[in-house]
Structures are given as structure tokens and as C-alpha cells.
Amino acid sequence: MVALTMAADPQADAWFRTAVITTGIYCRPSCRARKPRPDNILFFPSGVEARQAGYRPCKRCKPDDAHYDRNAAVVERAREWFDSAADDPDGLTVRTMARALRLSERHLRRVFRERLAVTPKTFLTGLALAQAVHLLGATDRPVIDVALDVGYGSLSTFTRAFRRAYGISPSAYRAKARRVR
Numbered sequence: 001m002v003a004l005t006m007a008a009d010p011q012a013d014a015w016f017r018t019a020v021i022t023t024g025i026y027c028r029p030s031c032r033a034r035k036p037r038p039d040n041i042l043f044f045p046s047g048v049e050a051r052q053a054g055y056r057p058c059k060r061c062k063p064d065d066a067h068y069d070r071n072a073a074v075v076e077r078a079r080e081w082f083d084s085a086a087d088d089p090d091g092l093t094v095r096t097m098a099r100a101l102r103l104s105e106r107h108l109r110r111v112f113r114e115r116l117a118v119t120p121k122t123f124l125t126g127l128a129l130a131q132a133v134h135l136l137g138a139t140d141r142p143v144i145d146v147a148l149d150v151g152y153g154s155l156s157t158f159t160r161a162f163r164r165a166y167g168i169s170p171s172a173y174r175a176k177a178r179r180v181r
Contacts, residue, residue, distance in 0.1 A: 003106075005066045006125060008018045012029035012030070012126075013028045013030050013125070014031075014045045014075050014115075014116055014135075015028055015044060015045075015123070015126040015127065015130055016029065016044060016045055016046075016080065016126070016130045017029075017043070017044045017045075017047050017049075017050050017063055017123075018041050018042070018043060018044075018147050019041070019043075019044055019050050019053065020036045020040055020041060020055075020056045020114065021041070021042060021043045021180055022036065023036070024054065024055055024056060025049060025055060025056055025057070025058050025059050025062055026044065026050035026051075026055040026056070026057060026058065026059045026063060027057075027058040027060075028063045028159075030061070031058055031060060031061035031063070032060065032061070033058060033061070038167065042137075042177065042180065043130065043132050043133050044130075044133075044134070045127075045131060047063050047064045047128040049134060058154075061119055069167070071115040072089050072115060073103065073110050073114055074103070074108075074111045074115070075111070075112070075116065075123075077101055078097055078101060078108075078120070078123065079127065080095075080098055081101060082124065082127045082139075085097075085100070092124055092128070092151050092154070093124075094108065094109075094119075094120045094121055094124065097120060097124065098120075100147065105120075108120050122155055123171075125161065126165070127151040128151050128152075129150070129161060129165050131150050132146050132147070132149075132150045132158070132162065132170065133151075133166070135175065136149070136173055136174045136177065137173075137174065137177035141157075143155065143170045143171060143174070146158075146170070147170075158170070
């Protein structure tokens with residue numbers, strides 16, 4: 001996700017917000033402001049969590065303003081479904097998401113491709129990893145418990161996905177988040 005953040009990619013806007021430790025500001029990943037050094041970035045699932053951690057919204061990208069369009073509403077409903085279904089990580093599949101949103105899997109894929117340029121599976125993975133970031137920063141639960149809670153069956157698979165997305169291991173992220181707190 002660091003790569004998405006550094007590239008100002010709008011597809012990441014639905015997944016997380018980035019906060020800059022040195023300035024106390026959080027932005028959309030697609031914000032056109034100058035990009036901070038990667039070691040000064042923290043990730044939050046939404047602006048609410050960033051504000052609770054003491055960050056203020058960026059005045060340039062206004063990360064909390066939402067412009068309504070139908071596809072954005074589908075993506076938002078998918079995010080809400082994920083939050084409500086997070087208690088059952090085994091049920092976090094594209095098929096169950098499509099059924100819950102009363103859409104066909106084909107239409108769901110089309111909406112995600114048009115709106116976010118990703119597949120629904122990639123979206124679910126991003127949300128799961130964003131939830132993991134929150135749990136790693138806010139709790140002292142073992143990393144394996146966090147991995148299982150967000151739907152990963154093994155610690156190695158979770159660590160590999162986390163490292164691919166954020167460029168850092170879950171344990172190293174937790175240590176970094178603790179230093180900031």
C-alpha cells in the first residue's frame with residue numbers, strides 16, 4: 001500500500017487513509033500534496049480512526065467529503081457489509097458479498113473495476129489488512145490472533161500479504177505504532 005500511497009492512486013481511497021506523523025495530518029491516498037517519507041506514514045481504515053488518533057484532515061484533498069455516485073454507494077455498502085461480517089472471517093467471500101448487496105458477482109466485479117480498478121477480492125483483502133493494521137496498533141493481541149480474526153488461515157500467509165501491501169512485517173508495524181503512541 002505504500003506504493004499505492006506514493007503513486008497518488010485513487011483506487012486506494014476506499015481502503016484507507018494515510019496519516020503523516022510529522023505533520024499531524026491525514027489524507028486520501030490520492031491526495032496531490034507532496035508525499036511524505038514512507039517511514040513517516042501510518043495507515044488508518046478511515047478518517048474517524050485517524051481523527052481519534054489525533055490527526056486532522058488535509059485541507060487540500062478533504063478526505064472526509066464524499067461525492068455521491070451509484071458506484072461509490074455500492075463500494076460504501078460493500079465496506080459496511082465487511083464491517084458487519086468481520087465476525088465471521090470464513091464468510092468473507094466475493095460470493096457472500098454479492099448476495100448481501102443483492103448484486104450478481106459479474107455486476108459487482110464491473111462496479112469495482114470501474115470505480116476502483118481492482119477486483120472485489122483485492123478490495124476484501126485490502127479491508128482485511130486495514131482491519132489488521134487497526135488491531136495491531138490498538139491492541140496487544142498476538143499477531144497470529146489478529147491474522148485469524150481478519151480471515152487468514154496461517155501466520156505466514158498473513159505476514160506475506162501484510163509485507164506485500166505495507167512494505168513492513170506486522171510485528172515491525174506494531175513496534176512502530178507503539179513508538180508513535
